[in-house]
Amino acid sequence: MRTDLAGPTAPAPPSHATIGTVPPPTIPDDEPSVRPGVNERYRKGPVDRFVERFEGPNREVAVHRDEIVAALAIDPGAVVADVGAGTGLFTFDLAEAVGPSGHVYAVDITPSFLDLLRRRASERGASNVTVVQADPKNAHLEPNTIDLAFLCEVYHHLEYPRTYLGSIYEALRPGGRLVVVDFRRDPNTSPAWVLSHVRAGEATVIEEITSVGFRFEGRTPGLSQNYVLRFRKPSEQPL
Numbered sequence: 001m002r003t004d005l006a007g008p009t010a011p012a013p014p015s016h017a018t019i020g021t022v023p024p025p026t027i028p029d030d031e032p033s034v035r036p037g038v039n040e041r042y043r044k045g046p047v048d049r050f051v052e053r054f055e056g057p058n059r060e061v062a063v064h065r066d067e068i069v070a071a072l073a074i075d076p077g078a079v080v081a082d083v084g085a086g087t088g089l090f091t092f093d094l095a096e097a098v099g100p101s102g103h104v105y106a107v108d109i110t111p112s113f114l115d116l117l118r119r120r121a122s123e124r125g126a127s128n129v130t131v132v133q134a135d136p137k138n139a140h141l142e143p144n145t146i147d148l149a150f151l152c153e154v155y156h157h158l159e160y161p162r163t164y165l166g167s168i169y170e171a172l173r174p175g176g177r178l179v180v181v182d183f184r185r186d187p188n189t190s191p192a193w194v195l196s197h198v199r200a201g202e203a204t205v206i207e208e209i210t211s212v213g214f215r216f217e218g219r220t221p222g223l224s225q226n227y228v229l230r231f232r233k234p235s236e237q238p239l
């Protein structure tokens, strides 16, 4: 007796067919913290200091914010997660890019940044922005709801990168994109503060992210201190 619902007249799939399920993320059972205490400073300092630091002219990604958002090529109506949104440097430009029919989830773990994001969203009347309290292992986004997850200078702040990326993988829709902007780390050319603060270079970051199940799609050029890496959650599992 047949148990599938397609019935006897369903056409046979073509030989290159794919199964309509996406592979689950590969997450280690009990990943140790790769950078204990890396976010402590955010809990201690006054939020104004971080607004100045994150949004000031000494930060490459702040100076080139418009180009970075343009390079994301966001469609109106898209659902975007600004993961590690900080003070909201990108959040409201992303909200403008997705428009009233889209949505931005501004995700962070630092309570004072979450308060500021809520205040800024309310002051701007940005009704398409929702602020989300994450924890170091989980972005706390609904599964299969996000078209693009954007992490700007956040990757080196992830204490449990593979576990956390697993939660982002689950939150993305099949075929959804992940874009990671972070500091170049080259033992020969990077400044001392990058070498001590930024745990891993580009090759390690790509290895970690693909180990979870993301496909690496390439780099977007244009920044000197940072790289821009593009990944995608597979849309279907090959036969």
Ligand SMILES: C[S@@+](CC[C@H](N)C(=O)[O-])C[C@H]1O[C@@H](n2cnc3c(N)ncnc32)[C@H](O)[C@@H]1O
Binding pocket: 039, 042, 054, 061, 083, 084, 085, 086, 087, 088, 089, 090, 107, 108, 109, 110, 113, 134, 135, 136, 137, 138, 139, 151, 152, 153, 154, 157, 158, 159, 164
């Ligand atoms: C250097 S700031 C970058 C902020 C913002 N993306 C920007 O470019 O201005 C790093 C941010 O990552 C946040 N963060 C660290 N670990 C996180 C995690 N597991 N989930 C969400 N946010 C996290 C920190 O609280 C902080 O706001």
